[in-house]
Amino acid sequence: MAGLSVAHKVALAAIVERAPDPMLAKLSQVVGSLPGERARELQTMLAVEALDRRRRAIVLMPLLPMFRQRADGIECMTFPVGVLPRLWKAASSREPELLCRLDDDGPDVMPVVNRICLAAASVVRDKPDLIWPVDANPAAREKGLADLATCLDLARLARDALPSLEIWLKRPDGDQIAELRLLLKDCAGVHHDGSQRVLEILFSHLEDAVLILRVITQTSGVAERESFLSASELADFVQRLIVGVEVRAARIAAFQSGATKVRVEEIIADFSWCAAVLSELDITLTLNPQSAWGKSVRDGRVMISGQLSSFLRAADKAVDKALPLAKVKIGGRMSRKCPLMTAPFEGPDVNSVRNLLKLVGSVRGAASVFGAESNRKLLVESLTARLSDYADEALHMVNDGEVADEAHALKLIALASHCLALINAKDAARTVRRRAAVAGADKDDKASSRAA
Incomplete structure (x- = not known):
């Protein structure tokens, strides 16, 4: 039986490249059970794509969550999902002979990983049109390219820091806090805004957005004071959480118990999320009741509390x-x-x-x-x-x-x-x-x- 034609291979390659990881695994399972030369060729294409994605995940691991929106809807630094395969293809093609070293667990892996990340940063700067196609918002594209290049420059430092993230979220001792502050200092040495960029990378790895407060309050001995934090480059993280509370408070207030457009499970999740954020703000920050943050937090608490009491009466x-x-x-x-x-x-x-x-x-x-x-x-x-x-x-x-x-x-x-x-x-x-x-x-x- 004849194999796949050139046209078939081109079409299938485009489909395979765009397939999500779960679909790719499913296709490999199905195609593996089919007979014939065409099935074997397609199976080979799927295996090559899977291997390529494993290598990509190893190299770009610190930045991978930044190629999708956060599940909780909180604002964060993200890049278009279509940029990821373009970026990897351009960076990995510069030194293809090194890619096979990514398949081992030996000492050569990290040097190769760091080298490809730096190559990726160079590609973003030298050939931006190859990585990020021109779109209708040139200003946002230009900023996105600059952010992506900076994050790639910091990928090595972020990769080394990620294993310590869980420690910083708990009760770090003096040495562990010093490690965090040294990380931010090193990142600031790479770029003037490197400390904020590496925190964005760490933030992308946190499923629970409010936990970033536990990290940023360790960045300085006075970071838990609102007067310091609100004037620093880290203020944006707190503001995002407060906006998240405001958005959920409005959604809770608009909920109609007999409606079917908004599921009650979503409203329950909103109550729980707001409670967790407000509790963490109380614990980690010393807010001035008269400040903008203090008033926003108080207003959100009062609104949600009143709506919860209203729901209790309505249930009765x-x-x-x-x-x-x-x-x-x-x-x-x-x-x-x-x-x-x-x-x-x-x-x-x-x-x-x-x-x-x-x-x-x-x-x-x-x-x-x-x-x-x-x-x-x-x-x-x-x-x-x-x-x-x-x-x-x-x-x-x-x-x-x-x-x-x-x-x-x-x-x-x-x-x-x-x-x-x-x-x-x-x-x-x-x-x-x-x-x-x-x-x-x-x-x-x-x-x-x-x-x-």
């Missing part, structure tokens, strides 16, 4: 709407409330109560930060009692044959059980589910006795 009312009670006369003017077994078990009110109760059950840690944990705990205790009573009364009605549609009633009871589970009243929810599983048995036993 949402239970009554989703699982309403109706007055039933029991003789003369006497009446009592019992579950309305004709209420719908799905719809906007049910969606709303599910979202709100899931939020109530999931923001325990955040509620403590925003001063609402006592109210949240009281609400959980109250709702546990109310939902358990509702389910108990509804089960009695089912067992006594007082409902016209037993299947509908059992779905309402299941909803009550689900609501209990959402607020982490697991024992009560389990009891309701167990009793609902045998609901109606008492009624059947009575009917059988009468028939006998």
Whole structure:
């Protein structure tokens, strides 16, 4: 069977080059099981591409996270994803005979890695159009190229520093803090803004953005003071976190419990993220309440705290709407409330109560930060009692044959059980589910006795 034509190879090479790593691995697995010369040629292409990417990851490891946006949306120094393969191709082609040394773990690896990084920096400066195509924003492109070249110059120092990052995030001793400050001094010796650039590289490796505060407050003996930090080149990191709180506070305020466009899990994550950031700011920085930062932090805390209290109140009312009670006369003017077994078990009110109760059950840690944990705990205790009573009364009605549609009633009871589970009243929810599983048995036993 004939192999791949030149046109096929060119087309497949373009596809393989653009394929994400997971897709590349999947393609290799699938193609490896296919027969024929074409499959073998494609398998070879995939293997070559995989090897090339492994080498690229070794050389450009300090900068790799900078070729994608942060998952938390916090502003950071990034480069277009399409620049990465262009950069590697241009840099690695300068001395291709050295690439095979990257496949070993010997002492020759680091010199080769550092050499290729410096070659990459030269390519960015000498042939920018080859690395970063001209786009509609020449000013941003020019700045991006300068930042990329600087980061490549600092790649060796950043690579040596990354193993110490976890230490700096915990409780570094004097020697370890001195190591961090020496790193920044060395980077400043490479470029006038090298210390800030290497912190950008370290920041890109932090999944939790707020942890950068623990690093920058170790950069100087007075870095935890707002008056120093706000006037330094490191102020931008704090400002980004404060903007992140403001953005999430606005998203929380705009959330509608019955809506489907924004998932409640996203709002819960926003509460948790803001709580973590504000707590870390309190611990690591001494903020002046009258400063711009102090006022922003206070306003964000007040807004989020007020919205959380509003959600707690709304959750209390949402239970009554989703699982309403109706007055039933029991003789003369006497009446009592019992579950309305004709209420719908799905719809906007049910969606709303599910979202709100899931939020109530999931923001325990955040509620403590925003001063609402006592109210949240009281609400959980109250709702546990109310939902358990509702389910108990509804089960009695089912067992006594007082409902016209037993299947509908059992779905309402299941909803009550689900609501209990959402607020982490697991024992009560389990009891309701167990009793609902045998609901109606008492009624059947009575009917059988009468028939006998």
